[in-house]
Amino acid sequence: MSSSSLPLTKWIDMPPVWLAGFIAIAWAQARYWPVGLSLASPLTDLLAGLLIGGGVLLMLLAFAEFRRQRTTVIPHRTPERLIQSGIFTRTRNPIYLGDAMILAGAVLLVDAxxxxxxxxxxxxxxxxxxxxxxxxxxxxxxxxxxxxxxxxVRRWL
Structure with missing residues (x-):
């Protein structure tokens, strides 16, 4: 196995996979066990959209910095450079913050x-x-x- 490849278990153990799993749980809860609680409203839909859009924007800004600095974005690898520019001047973990925002938005969107x-x-x-x-x-x-x-720079915000 080359040093640039990761075992399948490491590829599965990635934040986007965890995010998808958590979103799937929220969707299943809303679909099969709604328990009569609801926050559904146009305002909630707007908030969900802002959270998801903001999360995606944070991720894109972070990916742009990784690309500009020519270092790895893969969590299980050691980066060649310490990124301290762009969005990384505001949060040390913009991609993970974006993931959390997307999850919160998705939970609101499916009214879970x-x-x-x-x-x-x-x-x-x-x-x-x-x-x-x-x-x-x-x-x-x-x-x-x-x-x-x-x-x-703070870990989250």
Whole structure:
């Protein structure tokens, strides 16, 4: 296996797969176990659209920085550069923040009110499964530069 390839289990264990799974759970809850709770309104639909659109925008801005800096976006790899420009001046994790926003928007869009608890659960899981290990790799690779960046820019907002 070449160093540029990842085992199938690592490709499956990616944030977009987790996001899709959480959205599927919210959809199933709304479809099969609606429990009579609803936030459905034009305002809720607008908020859902803003959250999803904002999440996608954050991700696009982050991907543009990864491309500009010519470093990896894949969570299980160590990046060649520490990105501290663009959207990364506002949040250390714009892609994960975008994922959480998309999940919240999707939950509102399908009117899965009880599934709103999935949003903090998703954030906790992403933090433990991806962010903490990534930050540990960045600490080992970029030492003082990462320490300064970590003090200057918050993990989420």
């Amino acid at each position: 009110v009880p599934s709103l608890v999935l949003v903090p659960l998703f954030v906790w899981l992403i933090e433990r499964r991806f962010i903490v290990p990534e930050e540990n790799r960045l600490r080992r690779s970029f030492h003082a530069d990462f320490a300064r960046y970590e003090r200057k």
